[in-house]
Amino acid sequence: MYWFLADHVSRSYNDTYYVDAQTVLRCHTSAHQAELLRRGHTHFLVTGDVYRRDSIDSTHYPVFHQMEGVHVFSPSDWEASGTDGTTYVAGDLKKCLEGLARHLFGAVEMRWVDTYFPFTNPSFELEIFFQEKWLEVLGCGVTEQEILRRSGKTDDVAWAFGLGLERLAMVLFDIPDIRLFWSNDERFTSQFSSGQLGVKFKPFSKYPPCYKDVSFWINEAFTENNLCEVVREVAGDLAEEVQLIDNFTNKKGMTSHCYRIAYRSMERSLTDEEINKLQWNVRELVQSKLNVVLR
Template sequence: MTIFSAQSTIITRASVALLSSNGLKRFSFSSTALYSPPLPKTKKRRFPIVSAVDIGGVTIARNDVVREDDPTNNVPDSIFSKLGMQLHRRDKHPIGIIKNAIYHYFDSNYAKKFETFEDLSPIVTTKQNFDDVLVPADHVSRSLNDTYYVDSQTVLRCHTSAHQAELLREGHRRFLVTGDVYRRDSIDSTHYPVFHQMEGFCVFSPEDWNESGKDSTLYAAEDLKKCLEGLARHLFGAVEMRWVDTYFPFTEPSFELEIYFKEDWLEVLGCGVTEQRILKQSGLENNVAWAFGLGLERLAMVLFDIPDIRLFWSDDERFTSQFGKGELGVKFKPFSKYPPCYKDISFWISESFTENNFCEVVRGIAGDLVEEVKLIDSFTNKKGMTSHCYRIVFRSMERSLTDEEVNDLQSKVRDEVQRKLNVELR
């Protein structure tokens, strides 16, 4: 869902172009942020260099996002190239189809009372991404291991909740925000460093709950559950559902909605009654609100039977031709699945080693040719040194890989892992 899923201090001054629903804005700021040590920069390039991307009609140059001279920047070219793709705005793509189906539900049941925003810039300040939604200062998500930083105070949004405060201050009270979000993560069939989310937000005034005779929090919680149960039926049909109490820093109480689908319980989304601090910061201390967040890839993989998250980014006609505008739930027909190639790599890790950094190195070399990275062995010797052995699965979705190119990829991975991660190969 939105985020409803040994550090040093760096002070910097920057000015970066950010987009909002009102067009191009320029922000300047100077303050502090928490970081883990960044990876050293490499001059070797494994991807074609994209010089600029277009978002909402505004061009963002590569140098605004990929800054090789800034030690706090950890955005690779492979991630920058995804910024302008906006799969959620393609009506014949599974992500766009689900987005439009959710829009249809809200339009049909709330008489167009919910505004939609889908072209807000994914480049946001750390205040928007973390502080405005009450993410604690020491939360792991603020680390360079988890988040893509443009500079010390600017990130690629980790969740669409980053726009809550901005929209509330502009006077919006019921809205849906859809967009691409970015997180450094593991590599497997369900995780990708770019994915898509939708945030829903609804504000109530005292007149709303006073007429019901209910407590404001209870009123908002009941309205939220009714809304989302209807959405689940709209997407999945007459399914069994259950609510699970959970914790999010920005809602209280907080819930997860699960549905019984294909003989298993599936988490659909996270939600809750918005913390009053968030409303107060936007001048709405006398109001109550609810919010929810859901991952569009997660829903699409279930509804369309898509087995590998990399497929969403494929231009192969054998994938793209299977889906049409408004065709919700068409089952994906796998085309020839090419054979995997397994390569293992073992090394003694250092204290600064993290698996996310390792996966980022592998992605930087192999891109979407890597299907999975899995820790298969770990041990500590008598000297206290710890060894990890990872199995890397190389597989193209469109062709058979040759032994020569896989061996070349593995050789480059070994070189870069040793150079960038301060580990000793075994």
Template sequence: KKLQKNSRQPVMSVLEIGGTKICKDDVVKDDPTNNVPDNIFSKLGLQLHRRDQHPIGILKNAVYDYFNKNYSSEFTKFDDLCPIVSVKQNFDDVLVPADHVSRSYNDTYYIDAQTVLRCHTSAHQAELLRMGQTHFLVTGDVYRRDSIDSTHYPVFHQMEGFRVFTPDEWEQSGMDNTTYAATELKKCLEGLTRHLFGAVEMRWVDAYFPFTSPSFELEIYFQEKWMEVLGCGVVEQEILKKNGRVNNSAWAFGLGLERLAMVLFDIPDIRLFWSNDERFTSQFSGGQLGVKFKPFSKFPPCYKDMSFWINDSFTENNLCEIVRGVAGDLAEEVQLIDNFTNKKGMTSHCYRIAYRSMERSLTDEEINQLQWNVREEVQSKLNVVLR
């Protein structure tokens, strides 16, 4: 709205997503109902999932191929829906209870009290159902305040899948509607993992989501650990009924695209997806799934410990926001390594921060400066007492 005819704006302060113009001032505000930092705004509009040569875009297209080949009724694809959504879309429409942790300012980026950066692509289920969609895939960037390690990043990409069934479909099978949808769902996702990976070590885990029942998560064995790659389940009747699908049944899933791409291309750290380093970007090309990422010389991490007495309002997500704000992608991991309460009832936490660049080696001086800045901000913004 501040844009004048023919005036030149710095490239990153105004962007357009899915036909919506977004100004930085409308997203990052100095206001207690806003908790979006600059470094998050800078990721808005990058849309890695729409780049055909980027691992996330290559993966999206491979999932599209699977659905095109295996389903006679076509899935409608959306990959340009605006990530700025209402609290209603992100939470109420998918039955997230009023007191659920995911609604807190500690977990979600709020633009104002009614508007968030979507924390999952499920935010679009209800509106698409109301539009009459019955088979659809929604790919997009999603945003969460979260921990720092090789498989968590505050901006990542999900693909939502949604499929509605009519009574004739489950009646023919002899199963009840829920069992039928759950069976079809697992068949679909097991087929997808075979399509992407061939053989891979995986397991189903029971899960909980407010919008599905039963609910499941799929884990894949990667880097010597079980890694959660997707959540899914049979859609709650209430969502179908409220959005014009009475007497139907449905399944839904949400894929974590970075996690799946890490397995597919053997990418060891989630920060790499944001790298512009040609030694990363040049290793991938459209349509090629067989490529394994070759790390360009691995630089050593540097560990710094920090101890402080916490207070009642302390949260790990707030600490991680500060570390990301200061160190950006040089922060590799933030780990609680010691935790005790003294006789007076004061609790001390010790965190170990790993600093490492994916692209170059860092100097001692540089790391000391980062750690110093983190300490300063932790003290002033979190009101904790450093030890």
């Protein structure tokens, strides 16, 4: 992963799927930037499947499709502007992506959020107001200069963005749950068989959710992503959401978390027997894999 050390955030065990100590599943298409820059490309798109350990809700899934875009600028591009290269390139980046959002979604409400990414500085997220809340649709920023330097472009400045194609499609087609992209239900797939961009998703009958809570005393190594991986291991796509609903610390300094798990199939009603078995297995695995104490 570029020039990052083993303890760099981009290699975090909390966010990345490790096949073994030396191999990870691709967690971002940025992994291909350096190679393409070394080949002499100065503006390009890269699209591929990526894998991340993440939360469980309607907009997150452990595998999705990312499109990476890069544009390299030389000093002659910004010298006449009266600004430095970073300011010029960041402004061009935002203008370009705002234009993309308006082209795709029309007069949609959007906002920029300052953030941190390991490959860009400064870094930003573009959010779209969707289903009565703000939805992040892409991350971007000015490429870290070390990446360009190692690619032989010492004097240049570049921007890069990475957007989740499923999230763009959710906004474009009014799709409420990212799990639907992985469903074989013909009531979903048949709506998009024409390949037309103007199609809007027509909701079909939703099966009822079932909620189960699990409470435990956490340890210093606990992370919510690890809990979500345990839930996914047991329930797969039957887990619709995992939400922290309560936490407290007792007089001895021990902290307890209570999580509510929503189980729901996209294709059928789940029986009480199925749900109870899933929840029992979740509790057993949470205790053994995360080394926490159930309450």
